[in-house]
Amino acid sequence: xLNKQVMSPLLxxxxxxxxxxxxxxxxxxxxxxxxxxxxxxxxxxxxxxxxGKSVLALSILRLLPENSLSEGSILYKGFEILEGSNxxxxxxxxxEIGMIPQSQASSLNPLLKVGWQVMxxxxxxxxxxxxxxxxxxxxxxxxxxxxxxxxxxxYYPHQLSGGMRQRVLVSMGVACNPNxxxxxxxxxxxxxxxxxxxxxxxxxQAAENNRSMLLITHDLSxxxxxADRIAVMYAGExxxxxxxxxxxxxxxxxxxxxLLDSLPGRGFKPIPGFSPSLSRIPPGCRFQxxxxxxxxxxxxxHPDLREADPNHYVRCFHAD
Amino acid sequence: MLIEVKDLVKDYRVGILKNRCxxxxxxxxxxxxxxxxxxxxxxxxxxKSTLARLILMLIKPTFGRxxxxxQDLTDLSQAELLKLRREMQIVxxxxxxxxxxxxxxxxxxxxxLRLYKLVKSKAAEKxxxxxxxxxxxxxxxxxxxxxxELSGGQAQRVALARVLALKPKFIVADExxxxxxxxxxxxxxxxxxxLQQEHKxxxxxxxxxxxxxxxxxxxxxxxxxxxLVEMGxxxxxxxxxxxxxxxxxxxxxxxxxxxxxxxxLRLVH
Numbered sequence: 001x002l003n004k005q006v007m008s009p010l011l012x013x014x015x016x017x018x019x020x021x022x023x024x025x026x027x028x029x030x031x032x033x034x035x036x037x038x039x040x041x042x043x044x045x046x047x048x049x050x051x052g053k054s055v056l057a058l059s060i061l062r063l064l065p066e067n068s069l070s071e072g073s074i075l076y077k078g079f080e081i082l083e084g085s086n087x088x089x090x091x092x093x094x095x096e097i098g099m100i101p102q103s104q105a106s107s108l109n110p111l112l113k114v115g116w117q118v119m120x121x122x123x124x125x126x127x128x129x130x131x132x133x134x135x136x137x138x139x140x141x142x143x144x145x146x147x148x149x150x151x152x153x154x155y156y157p158h159q160l161s162g163g164m165r166q167r168v169l170v171s172m173g174v175a176c177n178p179n180x181x182x183x184x185x186x187x188x189x190x191x192x193x194x195x196x197x198x199x200x201x202x203x204x205q206a207a208e209n210n211r212s213m214l215l216i217t218h219d220l221s222x223x224x225x226x227a228d229r230i231a232v233m234y235a236g237e238x239x240x241x242x243x244x245x246x247x248x249x250x251x252x253x254x255x256x257x258x259l260l261d262s263l264p265g266r267g268f269k270p271i272p273g274f275s276p277s278l279s280r281i282p283p284g285c286r287f288q289x290x291x292x293x294x295x296x297x298x299x300x301x302h303p304d305l306r307e308a309d310p311n312h313y314v315r316c317f318h319a320d
Numbered sequence: 321m322l323i324e325v326k327d328l329v330k331d332y333r334v335g336i337l338k339n340r341c342x343x344x345x346x347x348x349x350x351x352x353x354x355x356x357x358x359x360x361x362x363x364x365x366x367x368k369s370t371l372a373r374l375i376l377m378l379i380k381p382t383f384g385r386x387x388x389x390x391q392d393l394t395d396l397s398q399a400e401l402l403k404l405r406r407e408m409q410i411v412x413x414x415x416x417x418x419x420x421x422x423x424x425x426x427x428x429x430x431x432x433l434r435l436y437k438l439v440k441s442k443a444a445e446k447x448x449x450x451x452x453x454x455x456x457x458x459x460x461x462x463x464x465x466x467x468x469e470l471s472g473g474q475a476q477r478v479a480l481a482r483v484l485a486l487k488p489k490f491i492v493a494d495e496x497x498x499x500x501x502x503x504x505x506x507x508x509x510x511x512x513x514x515l516q517q518e519h520k521x522x523x524x525x526x527x528x529x530x531x532x533x534x535x536x537x538x539x540x541x542x543x544x545x546x547x548l549v550e551m552g553x554x555x556x557x558x559x560x561x562x563x564x565x566x567x568x569x570x571x572x573x574x575x576x577x578x579x580x581x582x583x584x585l586r587l588v589h
Contacts, residue, residue, distance in 0.1 A: 048503045049472070162364065189498055191364045191528030192572040203580045218501035224577040248577035260576070262506030264535035270507040 009036035010212050011060070011097075011180055016072035018052075018059045027279045029055040031236040032072075034305075037180065042206050042213040044227035044244070046220060046259075048275055052236040053216045054102065057182045060214075061099060062089050076180070095125040098178035102185045104165040108157040114168045115153025121175045140171040144201060163194045167201065174205055180212045181205070187222050199225050220263060224248055232256050235276050235286040238305060242312030252314040255287045285317070293318050321390070322490055322522040323352040323375065328384035330370055344370040346546035347384075354489070355520040359537030359554070361530060361569065367546040368526045372492045375524065376408055377401055388490065406436050409488040411512075413495040415475035419467040425478055426463040429453070432485045452481040456511060473504035477511070484515060490522045497532060509536060530573045534558055542566045 018030040029052040037043050045053050059070045062081060074081040076097065084092065093099070101107040109117060118140065119133045128136065134153070141149030144167045157165055166186070173181055186202060187195045203226055206213050217223055223230055224244060231241040232253065240253040251257045258271040273290040276282055282289060285298030297317050308319040330345040344367045352358050362368050373379045375386050377393050386393045388408060393401065412418040419428055429449045432438075439445040450460060456477040467475055476496060483491060493512060497505040513536060516523055527533050533540055540557040542550045542565065550563040561567045 049501045192530055192569060193363050196572050199580060218503075220502065221574055221576060221578070225574070225580040244579065245577055259503060262503050263576070264505070264509065264529070264531035265573070265575070268506040268509045268535050270510050271503055275503075 007038050010039050010077065011037040011214075012073075012075040013060070014073040014075075016056070016059060016070065016074060018055055018064065018068060018070045020065075021067045021069070022279075025279050028236055028281070029278055030059060030070075033233075033238055035231055035238065035241065037212050037214060039179070039212055040206075040210045041229065042215055042227045044215045044217060044223035044230045045233055046217055046223050046230060047233035048218060048259075050275060050278070051233045052278070053233055054184055056233075057099070057184055057214060057216055060182060061093055061097060063093075063099075091125075094121050094178065095176045096178055096180065098173040098176065098181045100169050100173035100181060100183045100186060102188065104162055104169055107169055108165060110157050113154050113156055114160065114165075115155075118168065118172050118175055121172055125176045137171070137175070140175060141167070144171055146171075162190065163197060166190070166194075166198055170198075170201060170205065174211075177209060178211070180214065182214045182216070184216045185218070186215070187217065187219055195219075195222070202226060220248070220260065232259070235281060236278055237286065237315065238313075239287065239315045240313065241305070242309070246309070246312050252308050252312065252319045253287075253316050254291045254293050254318070258290075258292065285315075321351050322354045322356075322388070323524075324385075324387040324390075325350050325375060326385045326387075328371070328374055328386065329382045330367075330374055330379070331382045343546055345374060345381075348543075348546075348548050350541060350548065350551060352490070352522050352524065354522055355516075357516065357523045357525055357536055357538050359533035359540045360524060360526045360543060361528065361533045361540060362543035364528060366543045368528075368543055369494055371543070372410065372494050372524065372526055376405070376410055376492060378410075406486045407488050408490040408492075409483040409486060410492040410494060411476070411479050411483055411496045413498055415472060415479045415496075415499075416467050416470070418479055419475060421467055423466075424463065425465055425467075425470075428467075428478065429463075429481055429485065432482055436486060438485070448485070452485055455484060455515070456481045457507075471504075472500050473507060476500065476508050480508075480511065480515065484519070487519065488521060490524075491516070492524045492526070494526045495528070498527065498529065505532070512536070530558075530569060534573075542569065 014034050016030055016033045017028060020027045020029060033056060047053050058064050060074055060081065070082055108114065115137055118137045122128050122133045122136060138149045138153060141152055146152050146164060146167050183202060186198050190198060199222055205211060215223065215226055227244045229242065230244050230247040231238050232255065234255050240247060240256050247256060251260060260266060261269045262271060271290050276286060284300050285303050288294055288298035295317055303315050303317050305313050305315045308314040326349050328345055328348045332342045332344055334340050334342050348371060360368055374381050381394065388404060426449060429452060430445055433445055433448060439448055453460065458474065458477055497508050500508060525536055534554060537554050540552065540554050541548050544565045550557065550566045557566060558570055561570050
């Protein structure tokens, strides 16, 4: 384990809030999130569907639609992303911060050959000539163990299996050797065998070039397998953050505890109730209505994220 | 015996000239008791869903027999099958796609009741629909919604309510939670388990997720390349897997927090 205190973070997010204006209402999808990603570190962001995980990732790359507004600060190597111009952002995306998007079925252009699509990233960011780009992509494909890489260059997405398309997306995300990769739900809908394959693929990507990774997933075992640290998100805010082992072995927040109990291997005990709609967030502790402790303090007051153990942060009145 | 499947085979002709033959399901036999859950596990594309559709006669087998309560389904007419299908139902993987996009939920839920003439009056129909909604944990405000206004978990609850409306004796659940996240998955699984026990329904539960299979099944069947390679009680399959493929599959399940050692990609428990 690296000594985090002496290193400066690669990406530093402070008090980030992202809102969407939908007709008359304002929906706050990400609320006051602060986190750091250090060099050579995998940070997993876990939480239920709709808790704001993907919006956070898209905020980092400023890829959100026009009705959105991000406030706070996102510093990448000292560069303020929220104030970046379009050109600066284009230079950043793919080159410095790569993204492996969520769905392998809908993230590729169905009308273009996959080789061309991966080459596009290279040709946009580096002054590489076409034949060299071609060579480089074949090399990438073979490194990702895509069978017959030369032949696959000329395939269309529909001619590839789910696992192969996933590898094409990974190769796109890592083509320019970015320092930070944002990976959104890489194992959603994949079977156990393919899931393990993707996990190993990502693990290898992180290890080989000392890249940092923000891994967004709802799959806690994938997070456990890959992440150094885990941040748990609920209804737009981080409720617990700490080392992987710390969060999974000694979860301090009732939500993390309930989430772990809802795993099939632990008897799939469901959490009562539903996550609040992001446009109707309860005033106090957001998890209070579903919480097993459900304290009266939490019904009225909103807890802050506090350091309960060294480097283990919890947003709960009962963490001490 | 609720369901008895004997030597079931399904061949597909593929290629431009339809001259190549792919065997999707290869000589599968098993049986299912009343109220029992058989978990069917295997990789994507191993023939799990084809098998599910064959058992319900949604597609015709090339060879073999399927018996429901002793009655052979393979030589029944469509009309006779329709009658029997009230008692054997299926829950699909993509809940939002298995509901009619232009039908409000009230309509969707009433449809099976009307098809089988299970209610006598409009009032009785309304009452039954409301009862079904409560049973799957939804409220009446959902009745006026369309499928696209629901979350995946809610849509799956509606699909379950539609199935329950018919009081079936046998359900096939084809990857009902693979598109849902952990928390919603737990809600749906415990709901399925509860309803199944209350109504004594026999269930074939298909999943590629071994943890889900372990959580819900009484017995487990492992499928590879269209064949059942191993079948046994849940304990046998997970504690003493015999077939190498079963061993391989059960090897992909970890206790938390298992860590992947990144420098050489070993697993550290």
